[in-house]
Amino acid sequence: MIRPGRYLQLRRRAAGLSVLATASALVGLPSALRRASVREINRMADRLHAAEADIAPLTEPQIGLLANVIPLQPVVYFGLCTARAMGFGWPRRICTECGCTDTMACLDAHGPCAWSCNTADLCTACENKQLDALLASVATIARPGAQVAL
Numbered sequence: 001m002i003r004p005g006r007y008l009q010l011r012r013r014a015a016g017l018s019v020l021a022t023a024s025a026l027v028g029l030p031s032a033l034r035r036a037s038v039r040e041i042n043r044m045a046d047r048l049h050a051a052e053a054d055i056a057p058l059t060e061p062q063i064g065l066l067a068n069v070i071p072l073q074p075v076v077y078f079g080l081c082t083a084r085a086m087g088f089g090w091p092r093r094i095c096t097e098c099g100c101t102d103t104m105a106c107l108d109a110h111g112p113c114a115w116s117c118n119t120a121d122l123c124t125a126c127e128n129k130q131l132d133a134l135l136a137s138v139a140t141i142a143r144p145g146a147q148v149a150l
Contacts, residue, residue, distance in 0.1 A: 001089050002096065004080040005054040010099030011072040012052075014106070019048050025069045057081050073104050097126035 002010070012022055023044035027036035050056040058066065063074045076094065083090045093115060094101055105112040106125035113123035122130075 001083070002080065002094050002099070003054050004057060004077055004084060005052040007077055007080055007094065007099050008048075008058075008066075008072065009052045010095070010097070012048075012070050014098040014100070015070040017070060019045050019052070022066075022069055023048055026065055029065055029068060054084075071104060072099070073101060076101055076104075093121060095123040095126055096121045097129075098123065100125075 012019070015022075017025075020041065024036065024041050026048075027040045027044050047056070047062075051058045051062075058077070060074070060078070063072075063077055066072065067074060076090075076092070079092070080090050092101055095106070095113075098106055100106045100113060100123050105114075106123055107113070108125040108128060110124070110128070113125035116122040116124055116127045119127065
């Protein structure tokens with residue numbers, strides 16, 4: 001089962017953001033009229049690291065703010081927190097690579113993702129990325145004149 005912190009991490013990475021970039025965007029949300037200090041950004045980054053490590057879960061208002069920066073579903077995050085605390089599994093599927101769900105699909109060149117027929121908790125967008133990476137590595141090895149170490 002995916003931990004709540006792992007879900008946050010997957011959604012942040014799917015948005016293409018580092019912890020520092022996410023922290024910077026979050027600190028700027030409440031009052032975009034002033035520039036956030038480095039200290040405020042670092043404090044927020046520490047808070048995000050703690051949440052992603054499942055050391056200190058985020059509160060409802062914090063998740064609400066975070067949802068303005070990265071695409072995530074608060075109901076999924078809090079469901080995972082509850083499931084973890086109660087010791088039972090989360091009944092909905094979550095992609096283990098990007099954190100998408102049935103109600104928040106990824107978009108790739110083929111449109112919205114679906115669930116892979118080959119891997120239980122992998123969406124088709126992530127499956128395609130893995131396949132592309134595999135084909136690229138095979139093409140590199142198969143290139144004429146390429147040296148392959150055995």
